[in-house]
Amino acid sequence: MPLLIKDYTWTQTESMIYITVPLKEARAGKVDILSADEYLKVSAPPFLFEAFLSAAVDDSKSAAKIGDGEIVFTLHKREGAIWEHLVLQNVEKENLQNIRQNAILKAQENALKEAEAKAAKKKANEKYALETIMKIEEDQRKKIEEIKEVERRRAAEELERWKEKQRIEAEHKIAQQKLEAEKRNTNGVKDLPKSDTQTGTKSAQSKKPLVVSLPPPRSAGTIQINFTPRVFPTALRESLVPEEEEWLKKQADARKALNNDLSELKDLTEEEKNPEWLKEKGNKLFASQNYLAAVNAYNLAIKLNNKLPSLFLNRAACHLKLRNLHKAIEDSSRALELLTPPVPDNSESRVKAHIRRGTAFCELELYVEGLQDYDAALKINPHNKAVAADAEKIRQVIQGTVPSS
Incomplete structure (x- = not known):
């Protein structure tokens, strides 16, 4: 049975009440305080202080300070007046019990509200953090695209500058060749017979044909050209080396993973090499609630054939x-x-995929994304009452009309 603390002191003004309760030998870390408009309780095992106030105080403005081996309550009166007594006098136990019970219920309600407010604030902070991260990633993607x-x-x-330079050099080379050809033609023409200065006529017999000396033919030869070996067809000056190296690394990793998968498949029996057989085995394991073994069976089936949607759908379950x-x-x-x-033959599988993805979103408390998947399932099969009911529950959770579960 607890020991009641009776050696407390109190003072008052027109609007305030000050109560000092000694903690005796109790440690401050083990003190439990309950405060309400008409009730005070301090539990410091094995000691107990309990006060049924003679008038109401404003609990929202009141405060309690623990220190120096005592607790000091600062209470704000609801109505300004001088009290004759701190606690109620000559009151039946039943009424005191009602006051105590009401104070406990009010404290529980306040604690629940504080927990809900804290949870809502935490969710808002998480949402803000997620939006901030998404924005940062989007900015980074835009920056990378701008750099590219x-x-x-x-x-x-x-x-374009290189092409222009090549064009100018080619034109210059052609002009040089024409100039050299003209010089050769001029030097190779023999002197023509001069006109007869006395008669002013030319002798027909002295006319001779023009003789042009042509250069000897060029000697044949070969030019050895060495090209830098490259995996990509584009020229090195037009490529982004870091991106190509990353692509080559991914290709090498993919080939390595494929070789590892092939080495694993060599030890399988003929039945185990059949994706349909593995699918049926996974279904039986799922029905027996051996979910890990079922995942392993679906994993192996997907390695053999990753184009079957039912394998991914069952593994999602x-x-x-x-x-x-x-x-x-x-x-x-x-x-x-x-x-x-999307065709009528695969409508049932699409409904299952949307429901399972929507369920996972809701379990992660991403209710908006989950509702989108449930609405998509209802568009495929609007007559499914169970899906419609679940979608309505999610919508109520988003609107805050029912507590989330």
């Missing part, structure tokens, strides 16, 4: 059971990519 565009323009300008929510979203999205074009 600048590099592309620079490479194009360099190519396993990931949902295992709470691998991001993987469930990825597999559902991959299944939807393979279920194209």
Whole structure:
């Protein structure tokens, strides 16, 4: 049974009440305080202080300070007046019990409101952080695109300058060849017979044909040209080396992974090399609630054939059971990519993919994205009452009309 603290002191003014409660030998870290408009309680095991105030105070403005082996309450009166007594006098136990119970209920309500406000603030902060990260990533992508565009323009300008230089050099070379040919023709023509200065007539017999001495033919030869070996067909000056190196690294990693997969598949039996057989095995394991083994079966089937949407759809269901929510979203999205074009034959599979992805979004508290998938499923099959009911629940959670679960 707790020991009641009775050696407290109190003072008052027209608007304030000051109560000093000694903590005895109790430690401040183990003190529990409950404050309401008409009730005060300090629990410091094995000591207990309890006061049923004679008038109401404003609990929202009141404060309690712990220090120097005591607790000092500063209470604001609701109505300015001098109290004759701090606590109620000659009141039945039943009424005191009601006051105590009401104070506890009010404290629980305040604690619940504070928890809800804290959760809402945390969610808002997480949403703001996510939006900020997405904005930063978008800015980075834009910056990279701008850098690529600048590099592309620079490479194009360099190519145009090189082409112009080649054209000018070619024109200059042709002009030089024409000039040299004209010089050779002039030097190779023999002197023509001069006119007869006395008679002013030329002798027909003295006329001789023009003889032009041509240069000897050029000697044949070969020119050895060495090209830098390159994987890409574009010239080095037109390419972005870091991007090409990254692409080559990804290709090498993909070939390595493929070789590892092929080495794993060599030890399989003929049945295990059949994706359909592995799919049926995964379905049986899923039905027996062995979700990890089912995932392994679907993984092997996908390695053998990654074009079957049902494999990704079934693996998404396993990931949902295992709470691998991001993987469930990825597999559902991959299944939807393979279920194209949308036709009546694959409508049921598309509905399942949307529902499973929407469920994963809701489990991650991304209710807007989840509602979009449920609405997409309803567009495919508007007569599914269960999906419509779930979509309405999600919509109410987003609107805040029901507590989230």
